[in-house]
Amino acid sequence: MFKKYITFLVVCMALTFDMRAQDTMDSIAVKQTKYEFTPHVDLGPIGGLMWNQYNITPLYTHHNFYEGYILGYNLGASFLWQPKKWIGLRSDLTLISKAHAFSYAGISGNTVYDWYFQLPIMADFCWKIKQFRIHTDVGLFFGCFATSFHLGEFNSLANNGDDAWFDYSYLEFDRQSIKRFEMGYAATLGVSYYISEHFRILAEGALFYGLSDTYNASPVSPNPAYNTTFGFSLGAYWAL
Amino acid sequence: MKKISFTALTCLLLLLTACRKDVEEMIYNENYTTYEQQFKSIWSGVNSVYVHWSADTVDWDARYRRLLPQFQSLDMIVNDTSLPDSLRSIPYETFAALYTELFQGMIDHHMEIEIKNLKPAPGDSTTKFSYFPGLIEVINRDYLHGLSEMLVYNLTMYLLELEGHVTELEYKKGRDTEVIVGLIDGKYAYMKLSDYNLSTSPNDDAARTAYEHWLEMCFRPTTQGIILDNRGNLGGNSKDMELVISPFLDQDMVLGYSRTKNGPGRYDYTPWATHSILKAQQTRPDIPYVVLADIWSGSMGELTTAAVKALPQGYFIGERTYGAFGAALTIYNTNTYESLTVGELGGTGKNHHINTTTYQYKFADEGILEGIGITPDQEVLYTDYRNQLDAAINYLNSVSKEH
Numbered sequence A: 001m002f003k004k005y006i007t008f009l010v011v012c013m014a015l016t017f018d019m020r021a022q023d024t025m026d027s028i029a030v031k032q033t034k035y036e037f038t039p040h041v042d043l044g045p046i047g048g049l050m051w052n053q054y055n056i057t058p059l060y061t062h063h064n065f066y067e068g069y070i071l072g073y074n075l076g077a078s079f080l081w082q083p084k085k086w087i088g089l090r091s092d093l094t095l096i097s098k099a100h101a102f103s104y105a106g107i108s109g110n111t112v113y114d115w116y117f118q119l120p121i122m123a124d125f126c127w128k129i130k131q132f133r134i135h136t137d138v139g140l141f142f143g144c145f146a147t148s149f150h151l152g153e154f155n156s157l158a159n160n161g162d163d164a165w166f167d168y169s170y171l172e173f174d175r176q177s178i179k180r181f182e183m184g185y186a187a188t189l190g191v192s193y194y195i196s197e198h199f200r201i202l203a204e205g206a207l208f209y210g211l212s213d214t215y216n217a218s219p220v221s222p223n224p225a226y227n228t229t230f231g232f233s234l235g236a237y238w239a240l
Numbered sequence B: 001m002k003k004i005s006f007t008a009l010t011c012l013l014l015l016l017t018a019c020r021k022d023v024e025e026m027i028y029n030e031n032y033t034t035y036e037q038q039f040k041s042i043w044s045g046v047n048s049v050y051v052h053w054s055a056d057t058v059d060w061d062a063r064y065r066r067l068l069p070q071f072q073s074l075d076m077i078v079n080d081t082s083l084p085d086s087l088r089s090i091p092y093e094t095f096a097a098l099y100t101e102l103f104q105g106m107i108d109h110h111m112e113i114e115i116k117n118l119k120p121a122p123g124d125s126t127t128k129f130s131y132f133p134g135l136i137e138v139i140n141r142d143y144l145h146g147l148s149e150m151l152v153y154n155l156t157m158y159l160l161e162l163e164g165h166v167t168e169l170e171y172k173k174g175r176d177t178e179v180i181v182g183l184i185d186g187k188y189a190y191m192k193l194s195d196y197n198l199s200t201s202p203n204d205d206a207a208r209t210a211y212e213h214w215l216e217m218c219f220r221p222t223t224q225g226i227i228l229d230n231r232g233n234l235g236g237n238s239k240d241m242e243l244v245i246s247p248f249l250d251q252d253m254v255l256g257y258s259r260t261k262n263g264p265g266r267y268d269y270t271p272w273a274t275h276s277i278l279k280a281q282q283t284r285p286d287i288p289y290v291v292l293a294d295i296w297s298g299s300m301g302e303l304t305t306a307a308v309k310a311l312p313q314g315y316f317i318g319e320r321t322y323g324a325f326g327a328a329l330t331i332y333n334t335n336t337y338e339s340l341t342v343g344e345l346g347g348t349g350k351n352h353h354i355n356t357t358t359y360q361y362k363f364a365d366e367g368i369l370e371g372i373g374i375t376p377d378q379e380v381l382y383t384d385y386r387n388q389l390d391a392a393i394n395y396l397n398s399v400s401k402e403h
Helices: A002-035 B006-019 B035-049 B060-078 B092-103 B133-139 B150-162 B206-218 B238-244 B300-310 B387-402
Strands: A040-056 A070-082 A087-103 A107-129 A132-157 A163-172 A181-196 A199-210 A225-239 B112-116 B128-131 B166-173 B178-184 B188-193 B225-229 B253-259 B273-277 B289-293 B314-318 B340-342 B352-356 B360-363
Touching: A040 A087, A040 A199, A070 A107, A070 A225, A087 A132, A087 A225, A107 A181, A132 A199, A132 B253, A132 B273, A181 A225, B035 B060, B035 B092, B035 B352, B060 B092, B092 B112, B092 B128, B150 B166, B150 B178, B150 B188, B166 B206, B178 B206, B188 B206, B225 B387, B238 B300, B253 B300, B289 B300, B289 B387, B300 B314, B314 B387
Parallel strands: B188 B225, B225 B289, B289 B314
Antiparallel strands: A040 A070, A040 A225, A070 A087, A087 A107, A107 A132, A132 A163, A132 A181, A181 A199, A199 A225, B112 B128, B112 B352, B166 B178, B178 B188, B253 B273, B253 B360, B340 B352
């Protein structure tokens, strides 16, 4: 159902801009001097909170994956090339965590934060109203696995054969059960405020809808898993 | 200026939605009706829960590829309407051969497999396939001999008592454990346990009382050595370690490490948790300590053997042990000591039960020995009811002379 809404939204936007492109082409010669727009490049930091849902069907009925959204983070830099008043090309390079929780016999509170270097490449559509700039971006993202961070506790042999609960927290750079690369849809919706002509601050909501299977299960028995990540970010842009 | 077709670009992006597989199609569970489904359910369950993948050399994927078509052909036979009803079944031999091929060589020496034949042939004497990969490996060792009952050890000590070598001989049968204790040649404290379940016995348990007698002998100034007989001891409660090791430590000892799975992947392991044995309040670390163990010393029977061997004054005489070190601990929320089961057989209507350990164990000095066992300091293969015990006594005699 969620996929259908996204598809509908994207189609509507595409058709809208399909028509708008022609109008803009016709009027740009008359209007350009009024808005005094010049092509430019914006660069700045961006970061925020991300909530990730892990969509997986466990092959073994005793495995329990948490079906809700788990908090993670996103931090990096954003780049925007705006050749036209209303359209540009945006790309970010961020470190983003996409978490999931899993319970099993003998472990508790087990949460895995998978950190990716993520590169969304999106078309940026914007409207400038006085000192505000409303934008929506649509495109794809590409991710490269960096590390996993594990948190939890497990029950095991301790002193003199008593069993005890052991806390754990550790990084795992070579996690074999995850694929190195991820890709999917990326979309944002946000607003900026111009502090000055060349500097603005940004707030936006983002969606990263994974299309590639992230779980490195057995080659003969796939166990696909997908990340769906919502987030809220703050940023700043300097026009270069 | 060339007009960009956003509609075309959008259609291209929409094509990418086909990349997410419909996960509802990928569920395997225990409610199967065909041989193919049964095989996939069993294969994927073991694939996820088996804790020894980091050490096991079995190519689980290759076995899937090789055996899946064969299980599919079983379904074709069962569903072939051109055959008479009596032939639309699978003989036990065929069924057993396939699952033997699936599980043979797996190193978990606690593993127990029971699988029900869904369409048994008329006249089959059994519909249930049972298989123990660890036991199959052990009985093929060239030094295999029979598993002796406690009666044999009891008679051995009784004969030694008649010869005048043993005093204070005791045989006690407790609630969970049988114990034989005795003093050999007036100076070596001997104890044989049927299994390691003393710590769960009540304090006034007869076996517990016999153990206390042995411990008292160990602390006598006139006692010059200890013999712990782990032969034929197939294991028990890990807490018993403090009864037979802690009183003989001069400092706390790290025996090994254990870990379990924290994810569905083969290699999703927790970190290693340290397994230590703490020294008791009253200790006697200087007394020579010999442990006897054989091919039938398994689980706690060989963990305690390894602990004695690791002591500075410890010495292991006998045979390479069974090789079953995977632990089975309290399952979260059920508060029972049981291995993790992949499915259940019978009663509930499900058709397979696979018992496998939940923890992998690694020794501090020798690493992972699952399926291998502990090798003795002095190999003495079983030839008769007393050759190994004589070797232990001779060793202690030689050590006593040195001191």
